[in-house]
C-alpha cells in the first residue's frame with residue numbers, strides 16, 4: 001500500500017511506555033491513535049465473561065470475531081474502551097487481562113481476525129499506533145517506526161508506581177516475574193513475535209522521562225511530517 005496516510009508505529013515490551021508515549025505524540029501531531037494491545041485484551045476479557053477456557057483455541061477465535069470493541073473519548077480526554085457495549089477500560093488494564101491477552105495473541109487465527117480491524121485505523125491525517133507487531137506485520141510500510149525499550153527493573157518500577165497510585169498492592173518481585181514472563185511469551189511465539197522492525201529507530205527509555213521520550217519521537221517525525 002502506498003504511504004498515503006502516514007503511520008508512526010511504536011512497538012516494544014510491556015511497560016516500556018508505548019501507550020503513554022503514543023497517546024501524547026498522537027495528541028501533539030493531531031493524528032489518530034490505536035492501542036492494538038487493547039484489542040487483544042478486549043478479546044481476553046470477553047472470553048472471560050463468556051467462560052471460555054484459554055486453552056480452547058476454536059472458541060477463542062470465534063470470540064474474536066464476535067467481540068465488538070469501540071474506543072471513545074471521555075469528557076476528561078481519557079480514552080475509554082467499550083467491549084460489547086460495556087465500559088471495560090479498568091478491567092482491561094489489569095495484569096490478569098494482560099496475561100490473558102498475551103496467551104490469546106499467540107493464536108495465529110486470532111491475529112488474522114484482528115489484522116484488518118487494525119489497518120482500518122489508518123485514516124487522515126495520520127495514525128500513531130503501539131503494540132508488538134505494528135512495524136513488522138500490520139504496517140510494514142509505516143513511514144516512521146520506533147522500538148521502545150527500558151530495563152526490566154525500570155519497567156517493573158514504573159508499573160509498581162502506576163498500580164500503587166490506583167491503590168493496587170503488588171510486590172516488585174511479582175511484577176518483575178510477570179513482566180519477564182510476558183516478554184518471553186510475546187517474543188517467543190512463532191507468529192508475529194515481539195521484535196523490532198529492521199528499519200525501526202531504537203529508543204532505550206531507561207532513565208529518560210516521559211517528556212524527553214516524546215520529544216525524541218517527535219523529532220523523528222517533524223522533519224518529514226509536512227512532506
Ligand SMILES: Nc1ncnc2c1ncn2[C@@H]1O[C@H](COP(=O)(O)OP(=O)(O)OP(=O)(O)O)[C@@H](O)[C@H]1O
Nearest residue numbers: 013014015016017018019020158162205208209210
Ligand atoms: N519514560 C518514562 N519514564 C517514566 N515513567 C514512564 C515512562 N514511560 C512510561 N512511564 C510510565 O510507566 C507506566 C507504563 O507505561 P505504559 O502503560 O505506557 O507502558 P506500555 O509499554 O504501554 O505497557 P503495556 O504494554 O503493558 O500496555 C505508566 O505509569 C507510565 O506513566
Ligand SMILES: Nc1ccn([C@H]2C[C@H](O)[C@@H](COP(=O)(O)O)O2)c(=O)n1
Nearest residue numbers: 036037038040101102105131132133
Ligand atoms: N500488536 C500487539 C499488541 C498486543 N499484543 C498482545 C501481547 C501483549 O502482551 C498483550 C497486551 O498488550 P499491551 O496492552 O500490554 O500492549 O497483547 C500482541 O501480541 N500484539
